[in-house]
Amino acid sequence: MSDIPVPRDIPLPLPASEPVLVTVLIVFFLMHIAFVNFMVGGTFMTLWYQLRGLKEKRYDALAHEIAGTITANKSIAVVLGVGPLLAINTLYTVYFYTANALTGTFWISIIPLVIVAFVLTYIHKYLWKQMETWKVFHIGLIATVSLIFSFIPLIFLTNVNLMLFPEKWGTVQGFFSALALPNVMPRYAHFILACPAMAGLLIVWLFRRRDDADIASIGFTREELVRKGYQWAFWPTAAQFIIGPLALITLPPIQNLQSTVLGVFALSILVSLWMSRLMFVEMRRPAETIGKSFASICILMLVIVVLMGAGRHIYREAAVGPHRELVRSKTKEYMEKVGAANKALTPDGAAGAPQ
Amino acid sequence: MDFPIFHLDILGNRWLIATIAIIHVLVNHGLAVGMMPLVAAMEWYGQKKGDSRWDALAYRILFVSFLVTTTVGALTGVGIWLSVSLVNPYSIGSLIRVFFWAWFTEWLVFITEVCLILAYTLSWKKWSARGPEYKTKHIKLGFALGFFSWVTMAIIVAILGFMMDPGNWLADRSFWTGVMNPLYLPQLAFRTPLAASLAGTVAMFLILFFTKKDGFRLEALRSVGLWTLFFAPFILITGWWYYSSVPEAMKDNLGVSLGTLQFADWQDKFLRIALFTVVTILGVVQVAIWRPHRLPKIALIVPFASILWMTGHFERVREFIRKPYIIGQYMYANGLRAEDYALLQRDGVLAYATYSNPLSEDEQSGLPEGLTPAEQAALLVEIQQGKDVFMDTCSRCHTSHGVNGMSVHLQRMFGDQQWTPELTAGYIENMHYAQPFMPPFPGNKEELWLLGVYLEHLQHNKATIPGSQSAGVIVNRPPQ
Numbered sequence: 001m002s003d004i005p006v007p008r009d010i011p012l013p014l015p016a017s018e019p020v021l022v023t024v025l026i027v028f029f030l031m032h033i034a035f036v037n038f039m040v041g042g043t044f045m046t047l048w049y050q051l052r053g054l055k056e057k058r059y060d061a062l063a064h065e066i067a068g069t070i071t072a073n074k075s076i077a078v079v080l081g082v083g084p085l086l087a088i089n090t091l092y093t094v095y096f097y098t099a100n101a102l103t104g105t106f107w108i109s110i111i112p113l114v115i116v117a118f119v120l121t122y123i124h125k126y127l128w129k130q131m132e133t134w135k136v137f138h139i140g141l142i143a144t145v146s147l148i149f150s151f152i153p154l155i156f157l158t159n160v161n162l163m164l165f166p167e168k169w170g171t172v173q174g175f176f177s178a179l180a181l182p183n184v185m186p187r188y189a190h191f192i193l194a195c196p197a198m199a200g201l202l203i204v205w206l207f208r209r210r211d212d213a214d215i216a217s218i219g220f221t222r223e224e225l226v227r228k229g230y231q232w233a234f235w236p237t238a239a240q241f242i243i244g245p246l247a248l249i250t251l252p253p254i255q256n257l258q259s260t261v262l263g264v265f266a267l268s269i270l271v272s273l274w275m276s277r278l279m280f281v282e283m284r285r286p287a288e289t290i291g292k293s294f295a296s297i298c299i300l301m302l303v304i305v306v307l308m309g310a311g312r313h314i315y316r317e318a319a320v321g322p323h324r325e326l327v328r329s330k331t332k333e334y335m336e337k338v339g340a341a342n343k344a345l346t347p348d349g350a351a352g353a354p355q
Numbered sequence: 356m357d358f359p360i361f362h363l364d365i366l367g368n369r370w371l372i373a374t375i376a377i378i379h380v381l382v383n384h385g386l387a388v389g390m391m392p393l394v395a396a397m398e399w400y401g402q403k404k405g406d407s408r409w410d411a412l413a414y415r416i417l418f419v420s421f422l423v424t425t426t427v428g429a430l431t432g433v434g435i436w437l438s439v440s441l442v443n444p445y446s447i448g449s450l451i452r453v454f455f456w457a458w459f460t461e462w463l464v465f466i467t468e469v470c471l472i473l474a475y476t477l478s479w480k481k482w483s484a485r486g487p488e489y490k491t492k493h494i495k496l497g498f499a500l501g502f503f504s505w506v507t508m509a510i511i512v513a514i515l516g517f518m519m520d521p522g523n524w525l526a527d528r529s530f531w532t533g534v535m536n537p538l539y540l541p542q543l544a545f546r547t548p549l550a551a552s553l554a555g556t557v558a559m560f561l562i563l564f565f566t567k568k569d570g571f572r573l574e575a576l577r578s579v580g581l582w583t584l585f586f587a588p589f590i591l592i593t594g595w596w597y598y599s600s601v602p603e604a605m606k607d608n609l610g611v612s613l614g615t616l617q618f619a620d621w622q623d624k625f626l627r628i629a630l631f632t633v634v635t636i637l638g639v640v641q642v643a644i645w646r647p648h649r650l651p652k653i654a655l656i657v658p659f660a661s662i663l664w665m666t667g668h669f670e671r672v673r674e675f676i677r678k679p680y681i682i683g684q685y686m687y688a689n690g691l692r693a694e695d696y697a698l699l700q701r702d703g704v705l706a707y708a709t710y711s712n713p714l715s716e717d718e719q720s721g722l723p724e725g726l727t728p729a730e731q732a733a734l735l736v737e738i739q740q741g742k743d744v745f746m747d748t749c750s751r752c753h754t755s756h757g758v759n760g761m762s763v764h765l766q767r768m769f770g771d772q773q774w775t776p777e778l779t780a781g782y783i784e785n786m787h788y789a790q791p792f793m794p795p796f797p798g799n800k801e802e803l804w805l806l807g808v809y810l811e812h813l814q815h816n817k818a819t820i821p822g823s824q825s826a827g828v829i830v831n832r833p834p835q
Contacts, residue, residue: 005830007357007709010448011692015455024459072473078429079469082462085436089451097358097444104361104441104824111375111434118426169359170710173827334707341698 004167006323007094008331014090022313025087028080030309034198035077040149041199042070043121045232047142054135058219062228065218067125067142069202074118092163094327095320099163099178106155106175117148150192154179157188164319165252186247193236193243200232201294201301208291223287233297234279237272244269254318261318264311268304275300356691356708360746361441362822367758368442368751373670375438379431380666381553384546386420387428387504389554391472393582394420395497400578402490408571414479415565416558421476425469432465443751445690446681454514457534461510464503471500505547512543515673517682541597545669548589552636553662555583559643560655573647580643583658587636594629598622601676625665625672632661678792687794689748696797703799704747705740710828712746712820714739721816734808741809742820744802755813755820762813774814776807783807 014021046067053060088096100107124141131138155175162168162178172178179185207215207225215222248265278293278300285292363371394417401409439447451458475496482493516539558579566572601622636658642650681688691699699707714735722731745753745761754760765774768782780803787795796803 003830003832005709005828006833008707009357010445010452012449012452015452075425075429075469075473078433079462079466082433082465083459085433086451086455086458086462089440089448090455093444093448094357097440097448100437100441101359101361101444101823102827104822107824108371108434108437108441111430111437115426115430118430119422122422122426170828170830174825177827338695338698341701342694345697 003170004323005169006166006326006330007098008334009094009327011331011335018091021087021091025084025091026309026313028087029084030305032077032080032084034305035073035080036153037195037198038202039070039073039077040153040192041195041197041232042066042073042202043142043146043149044196045199045203046070047139047146050139050142054139061218062220062225064128065206066203067121067128069206070121071118071125074121078114092320095163095166096159098166098169099159102162102169102172103155103159103175103178107159110152110155113148113152117145117152120145120148153191154184154188157191158184161187164316166320166323182252183247183250186243186250189243190240190247193239195236196232197236197240198233198301200229200234200236201298203229203232204291204294205229205298208294221287223290226290227283230279230283234276234283237276237279240272241269244272251315252319254315261311261315264307264314268307268311271300271303271307275304356704356710356747358444359710359823359828360712360750361824362746362750362820363757364754364819364822365757367754370758372435372438372442375431375434377667377670378427379435380670381663382423382428382431383504383508384550384666385553385557387424387468388501388508388547389550389552390416390420390557391504392498392501393551393554393558393579395494395501396582397579398497399494402487402494408566409575410483412562412565412575416561417476417479419561421472424472429469443681443690445692446686449682449686450514450517454517454534457510457513461507464506464510468500468503468507471496471503475500505550508546508550509543512546513539516542538597538600541593541600544593545590545597548586548593549662549666551586552583552590553659553666555579555586556636556639556655556658556662559583559650560652560659563650563652563655568648576643576647576650580640580647583636584640584644587633587640590636591629591633594626598626601672621672621675625668628661628665628668632658632665635661675792679787679794687797689751689794689797691748691794691797696795699797700799703802704797705743705802705831708743708747708831710823711739711743711831712823713826713829714742715818715821715826717818718742718816718820720818721812723815737805737808738812740802741805741807741812744798744806745809746820748797748806750820756817757819761810762817765810765814774807774811776804776811778807779810780804780807 046063049059049063049066053063120141124138124145128138158175158179158181161181161184162172165181168178168181172181204226207222207229210222212222215225218225220228244265248262251261254261275297278297282290282293282297362368394413397409397413397416401407401413436447475493478493478496482489513534513536516536517534559576562572562575562579566575639650639654639658642654677683679687680693681690684693686692691704719735719738722734726734749761752759753764756762765779769778772778783796783806784803787793796806798806
């Protein structure tokens with residue numbers, strides 16, 4: 001245990017009860033992640049369809065439609081991220097700040113990277129027509145955004161992974177060594193695959209509700225567009241059946257918990273199977289009935305997302321739980337010493353003026 | 356002590372926060388808090404006059420504000436948080452515990468603000484085309500957006516004011532006494548007209564790009580000039596209120612006359628800059644109103660630059676006022692609580708430090724010649740401990756050789772003579788009397804000596820200190 005650091009916590013009470021903070025953290029974080037998925041997935045789709053648009057013009061029109069969703073989703077994603085950040089700051093103060101400091105350069109580089117990516121998405125979207133003759137440059141913009149958007153989650157995942165393992169804090173030297181810890185890359189792959197899957201469902205929702213004139217202007221039928229959305233949702237979800245268990249297997253084992261976490265994730269796999277089956281059926285439905293199961297698919301996706309969030313939280317709590325007890329008792333012990341030292345200085349026990 | 360130490364040894368840690376914060380303040384004040392009501396007013400004026408050119412101009416200015424606030428503005432807001440949590444996790448961690456619900460409320464208002472700016476910008480053309488009834492609704496949407504932008508600022512200013520002077524919070528630790536600290540209202544009152552005037556100068560600058568050289572440009576310049584002119588005197592009045600409130604608020608922080616004198620110098624400078632800014636605004640705005648055709652683009656940069664200067668100085672004064680604390684009378688700028696000093700000055704900070712900051716290979720060079728390997732090893736142990744004292748107690752504000760570097764200060768004070776521990780430790784022990792904006796040294800006598808050994812080493816070693824973000828940390832073994 002001697003190489004496992006046990007720091008002291010901030011000696012002020014939590015601003016709310018733990019369940020309230022946990023609810024804020026999980027509910028808003030899942031909402032934030034959903035919009036990040038829409039944003040990143042939408043960027044991948046735009047890039048892909050713009051590339052296809054070089055040969056077939058209507059794909060360019062489709063890319064333009066999808067590009068329109070990125071900027072709105074990014075604003076919501078950013079704003080929804082603040083609440084969970086507040087909650088994680090209070091619930092996991094020692095863990096979160098430690099991981100931030102150990103990967104500090106990359107952690108703070110999230111800010112300029114996101115600003116650049118956001119500015120590029122605006123340029124890409126609002127100068128679409130002006131850049132018709134600069135197509136390669138225009139596609140280069142969205143390719144750059146795709147790369148930046150792919151990298152930022154890696155920084156974030158490296159951080160939240162490192163915070164769970166105090167035993168690694170003394171061995172990590174910078175971002176890349178934290179990146180090499182087990183479970184980061186499988187989790188990252190799991191996240192990246194979720195982006196087109198979630199954005200695929202967004203596309204189905206978007207084109208199901210568009211009016212006929214809008215659909216006609218794109219150059220595809222409504223049925224084709226909805227089918228494309230399902231394809232984006234289905235294939236990455238199918239790949240998750242390999243990546244998901246890999247992410248689970250590479251989770252560092254924790255005493256007495258494996259069965260609970262396994263249970264939650266096993267349940268999510270079952271629900272995913274059910275959802276994938278429905279997606280597969282939808283993809284093969286004729287124009288008249290395609291989209292019939294959309295609401296069911298969305299509900300199942302919501303269940304999966306909630307199970308993932310719950311599973312991660314149970315694991316996180318178990319990972320830091322025993323260490324957190326050590327932190328608590330060390331903080332208490334320290335505060336008693338502070339009290340005694342002040343008492344020795346002044347008879348009433350109040351903090352004396354430092355000399 | 357309890358967190359690995361993120362450190363930027365060339366530009367300094369405060370540079371990171373200051374850069375992000377100043378960009379954020381300018382975007383927030385100039386393009387959101389001040390600009391949204393101005394844009395809504397321009398839209399209303401266009402509708403009242405039945406002049407579509409006002410509508411087109413307002414939309415273009417809004418569009419620029421929309422692009423900048425939803426990218427640079429939003430992200431630098433989060434960036435302040437991330438940078439402070441890297442540089443001084445103790446202060447932000449404590450502030451979040453006290454102000455969680457204020458921040459949470461601000462977040463809800465921020466969500467509302469983002470939804471409103473999306474709705475206001477994206478519905479402009481559609482709602483305008485639907486007739487006057489929808490147009491009126493759209494204008495109301497604009498004013499609602501302006502109101503919510505101001506509310507986010509009003510909440511954050513409470514937290515900023517608290518950092519300067521927690522007031523009665525120190526006694527009763529209640530949320531509301533923290534919010535209603537003595538500098539809250541003067542600061543909020545000062546920032547409000549500042550934001551409106553800043554927005555006016557930015558809008559006048561944009562008008563020169565978005566209008567042709569015709570009668571409308573002159574009319575637009577004149578009207579926005581009047582807006583700017585209206586708020587300029589309030590900057591002076593509220594600036595005076597803030598200026599007069601500060602000595603009362605800071606007197607508990609800096610009790611001695613030298614500190615008061617130094618502060619008076621800063622404060623006078625602030626007043627002179629504020630006066631200069633207001634006069635500049637008044638001068639340029641006069642031209643915009645009476646001779647708008649003679650107004651070159653470059654002239655509008657002058658009030659903008661002076662507002663920038665004043666805002667920057669205002670932020671520096673704000674920082675100066677709270678020194679030597681980061682949270683008035685509760686936590687020193689080094690991240691250590693005033694309450695901890697009795698223990699730390701008795702037992703030493705290293706006794707309670709969770710981590711050590713390993714010396715890099717470059718940092719180990721420059722040892723005195725003629726030492727035996729055993730003596731070198733013993734000296735390196737002392738230098739390592741001295742470095743840890745430096746990192747735990749000085750590095751939040753100071754670098755080794757960079758901005759606000761220790762070697763720069765020591766060179767200025769002691770020149771080329773040997774910076775022996777006797778010399779430097781003797782000075783550091785009492786420096787808070789001579790330099791009241793410096794916190795007292797928090798460690799014990801032995802650590803004061805170790806710090807002196809490290810500072811002597813800095814005279815012969817010019818290597819930069821790597822932060823934990825690149826060099827990692829060594830976990831200190833608890834005493835057996």
